[in-house]
Amino acid sequence: MPTTPPAALAPFLTDAHLQLWEKAEAFATGDVAARVERMEASPHTVERMLPELMGKLGWFGITIPPAYGGMGAGHVARTILVHRLAVVSAAAAAILQAGLIPVGALCHWGTPEQETQWLPGAADGTVLLSIAVTEPDTGGHIGGIETIAVPAGNGQWVISGEKLHIGNSHLAGLHVVVARTAPADTTASRALTAFLVEHDRKGVSLAPHRARLGLHGFSASRLILDRVRVPATAILGELGQGLHVAQSSSIVYGRPNLTALSLGLHEAFTATTARWLQARPRYGARLADHPVVRDRLGAMQARLHHATSTAYHAVHLLDQGVPCDSVLISAKHTGHELAAATGRDAMELHGAHALDGDYALQRLFRDIQHTYAPAGTGEFQRIHLANTALGTPTTNWSQHMAVTPSPAARGQPTAA
Ligand SMILES: Cc1cc2nc3c(=O)[nH]c(=O)nc-3n(C[C@H](O)[C@H](O)[C@H](O)COP(=O)(O)OP(=O)(O)OC[C@H]3O[C@@H](n4cnc5c(N)ncnc54)[C@H](O)[C@@H]3O)c2cc1C
Structure with a gap:
């Protein structure tokens, strides 16, 4: 079922973002949902159709300047795409996000010749990076x-x-x-x-x-x-400058992408569990009516609210050109931790049912394990964050890579 953005995101979303959200929802609940079962059943196969479709939609060029054929829609827009895809398929979201990180590196570190050679193909999906x-x-x-x-x-x-x-x-x-x-x-x-x-x-x-x-x-x-x-x-x-290229693209692109990915899974855990608790009969009522169970669902929803606001706040700062490395790092770290905790609750609230056959929750639970390591493991995030706490943050890439606020951030329509 397509959803609309939670009201808490209103400060971060322009009309262009709302249009993009709608398009991402339509694609996720249509083309992506139709392939989830097949992808799940064939783990030895590389999915090629979805990246091709996303390429045609121009989504690998979401942050590429329009001068090179991209959408130039900014970082909140990028989060919308990865987030909405991940609710339906974390694998589809992973494909998109993995392509967006090197595109970010090319946009920020490329020579005009390199940009002219590669960005148009990246923008129209004919070359993935x-x-x-x-x-x-x-x-x-x-x-x-x-x-x-x-x-x-x-x-x-x-x-x-x-x-x-x-x-x-x-x-x-x-x-x-x-x-x-x-x-x-x-x-x-x-x-x-x-x-x-x-x-x-x-x-x-x-x-x-x-x-x-x-x-x-x-x-x-x-x-x-x-x-x-x-x-x-x-x-x-x-x-x-290789360390700078790797580190900057990981912090400015990788961290927010993984934050959005874990957020989509977090939302799916919570929705799946709420549906289950409402449907499962117990003592003449439903599990959802049982106070102890309800309390645990409440904790899941609280984590989801927190992760959602944190994820969008972080990329909003990026779009505004505000130095925010620590915020991006913290959002990735906390986003994974909160989603993983909710995943555990989801599994336990399903009892043995979660372990049986090919119940959808198993896919979510396996997928969330994949948002810990990439773009900095928890240990590396905490090293940086401890330095921030001690007044000695180690990087400032969000400021170095700040671009003119995108059309989306300025509230103008995008090419989305
Ligand atoms: C879904 C997914 C997508 C990925 N995509 C890419 C990609 O596109 N490109 C790419 O290059 N890589 C990619 N990776 C790899 C990812 O970047 C690495 O997994 C990550 O950098 C950690 O490396 P590692 O897994 O070898 O763990 P290791 O570096 O071996 O670390 C193992 C453990 O030791 C801890 N540790 C290591 N060193 C220290 C230390 N100094 N202090 C404290 N703790 C420490 C780590 O935090 C971790 O818990 C991807 C991984 C996944 C799961």
Whole structure:
């Protein structure tokens, strides 16, 4: 059933946002809902139809400036899309969000030539992007990246290494790859460089798509770079700025995207449980009439209200150009924690029914496990947040990457 935005979001939503919400709802409850069962039943298959449809709608270009064919609709608009998709299918939302992070990196760090070459295709959905940072041994420790890029003369670079859990690995036509370009003893803030690497360059390959715990249909595989030769014009940002490219896109794009994803799941947990409690008979009434059960549902709804306001407040600040790294980080951290707590309540309030057969709740419960690790694990978020509490925040990317407020943020209609 399509829904309208909660009243609490009124301060953050313009008319253009409301129109976008309606479109996202229609797509999620129509095309996406129709494919959920099939995606769930075939975890070994990469979903290709939904990204194609989302590409045609222009949604991978939601933050791309109109000059490059994008919607230029801003960060609240991006959250609306990921959030509304995630209520129906976290896998569909994961596909969209994973494509939006490298697009953000390209918009902020690309040269005019790179933007002209790649952004129009990203905007119309003909080229999907991935961002390849995580590695098998070093995981989320960006400073430890072992993939190396060495100069090979004639302005060429040769990249070798492996990347793991790369969102949209099997769909991307262009990978943003972060590699080491300086000796091991160089400080991370100067040792890494980001490269734009086409999927069909010699030496680029992928491990086969494998079923994961959840997000069935979303590909997040191993990217192998075996002496891949790229021109110096493939460097995104400047030589030595790879940490900045990775970190900024993770904070400004990744965190809000994962916040929106966990929010959609949170909403689905709560709605599924409310329906169940209203339908299940007990003592001549329904479970929903039982005070102890009702109390627990109330706690779920309180968490959902909190997560919803926090998620939209954070991206509203971004759209307004307000420095807000800590708010983005906190929203991602708290959003996952609250949704996971609600997921546990949802499972327990369903009793054994939740464990039986292929009840929908199982999909939600598996999917929520996927919003902890990406775009900074809880531990990394808390390290940053503790620094903020101590008066020494470690990053300020929201301010560095602030753009002229988008048309949506100014209350003008978008191309949505
Ligand atoms: C759905 C999904 C999509 C993803 N998409 C992408 C993508 O598009 N591109 C990409 O590059 N990666 C992607 N990832 C990978 C993700 O970024 C990593 O999972 C994350 O960075 C953590 O790395 P890891 O899983 O190897 O865990 P590790 O880094 O090995 O960490 C394991 C545990 O140790 C803790 N830990 C590690 N170091 C410290 C420390 N110094 N202090 C305290 N605790 C620490 C971590 O918090 C975690 O709990 C994705 C992951 C998922 C689940």
